[in-house]
Amino acid sequence: MNKVKSLVLAGLLAFAPSIAMNGQALAQDNVAAAAAPAADNAAAPADSAANATEAAPVAKVAAPPRMKPTEGIGMPKPGEVTLQEQFTSTGHTARWLHDKMLLPLIFAISILVLALMLYAMWKFRASANPIPSKTSHNTLIEVVWTVLPVLILLVVAVPSIGLLADQYKPAPKDALTVKVTGYQWYWGYEYPDAGIPEFVSNMLTEEQANASGEPHQLAADNRLVLPVGRPIKLIITGADVIHSFAVPSLWVKMDAVPGRLNEKSFTIEKPGVYYGQCSELCGARHGFMPIAIEALPPAQFDQWVLSQGGKLPGAAPAAAETAQAAAPAAAPVADAKL
Numbered sequence: 013m014n015k016v017k018s019l020v021l022a023g024l025l026a027f028a029p030s031i032a033m034n035g036q037a038l039a040q041d042n043v044a045a046a047a048a049p050a051a052d053n054a055a056a057p058a059d060s061a062a063n064a065t066e067a068a069p070v071a072k073v074a075a076p077p078r079m080k081p082t083e084g085i086g087m088p089k090p091g092e093v094t095l096q097e098q099f100t101s102t103g104h105t106a107r108w109l110h111d112k113m114l115l116p117l118i119f120a121i122s123i124l125v126l127a128l129m130l131y132a133m134w135k136f137r138a139s140a141n142p143i144p145s146k147t148s149h150n151t152l153i154e155v156v157w158t159v160l161p162v163l164i165l166l167v168v169a170v171p172s173i174g175l176l177a178d179q180y181k182p183a184p185k186d187a188l189t190v191k192v193t194g195y196q197w198y199w200g201y202e203y204p205d206a207g208i209p210e211f212v213s214n215m216l217t218e219e220q221a222n223a224s225g226e227p228h229q230l231a232a233d234n235r236l237v238l239p240v241g242r243p244i245k246l247i248i249t250g251a252d253v254i255h256s257f258a259v260p261s262l263w264v265k266m267d268a269v270p271g272r273l274n275e276k277s278f279t280i281e282k283p284g285v286y287y288g289q290c291s292e293l294c295g296a297r298h299g300f301m302p303i304a305i306e307a308l309p310p311a312q313f314d315q316w317v318l319s320q321g322g323k324l325p326g327a328a329p330a331a332a333e334t335a336q337a338a339a340p341a342a343a344p345v346a347d348a349k350l
């Protein structure tokens with residue numbers, strides 16, 4: 013028995029540094045602990061392994077606490093038949109077009125066609141018309157059924173083409189660039205502007221998702237953290253097969269194609285957690301590579317960038333940052349492949 017105990021202990025000791033590293037790196041996962049100011053850490057040092065990683069020559073900024081999702085926001089609701097609530101300007105236009113224009117039109121046209129069919133079936137039935145009508149042309153009706161659909165299509169075309177153009181509008185110069193890479197079967201996020209190297213995002217298990225109060229199969233370990241109110245430019249690509257980066261509540265859906273860079277630009281209006289999924293059949297675990305976006309107020313986003321060892325736009329390189337650039341050994345986020 014003692015032998016088993018000491019074996020387990022030895023195993024734990026062997027893995028202690030990597031466990032501690034993960035704890036450090038996944039700072040955005042630690043809800044309360046990560047929010048504690050750095051001074052507390054100095055006052056109450058953790059175990060030796062954790063101290064070893066803290067000895068890196070980087071001024072450590074605590075990551076903001078992991079945001080809790082709001083039920084029904086940024087995710088589908090049970091029994092929901094319409095589009096999700098939108099949090100980008102393009103999303104509002106799209107939802108308006110769908111709910112206020114297309115659906116009523118489709119409904120009205122369907123009812124009209126059904127009524128005309130029923131009327132014709134009843135009025136021109138064989139029993140009431142022993143001698144069939146020989147009518148083959150009616151100029152007025154023909155003009156109406158040609159002109160009316162053309163007018164309807166023209167009315168629909170105006171907001172529709174505007175929306176199409178909006179969806180592919182290039183990002184402004186000051187946009188924050190994030191490179192999104194689809195892998196079989198997880199996502200990789202890299203912040204070239206902020207100097208944050210790529211980290212990967214995997215689905216949480218059902219137990220982990222339940223424990224953190226998040227929807228299973230939508231919750232991810234490392235979220236794509238983005239600022240609210242600042243234009244964002246996503247550069248989207250695939251590493252192996254075609255994936256699709258889709259977040260319904262932000263009106264984002266863009267294919268991630270190997271050997272090709274696709275671009276998507278948007279500005280998030282409200283802080284929150286927005287979920288999405290890979291939307292291109294990409295293999296066995298296609299349904300298990302969710303997208304979780306955490307939209308933070310600008311100040312908190314800057315804090316997150318610093319906590320990951322990144323730099324803020326326009327900031328003069330400080331001594332600590334220069335040192336870090338020279339030795340980028342400490343990965344800001346662990347490779348948490350499942």
Ligand SMILES: [Cu+2]
Nearest residue numbers: 255256290294
């Ligand atoms: Cu995929």
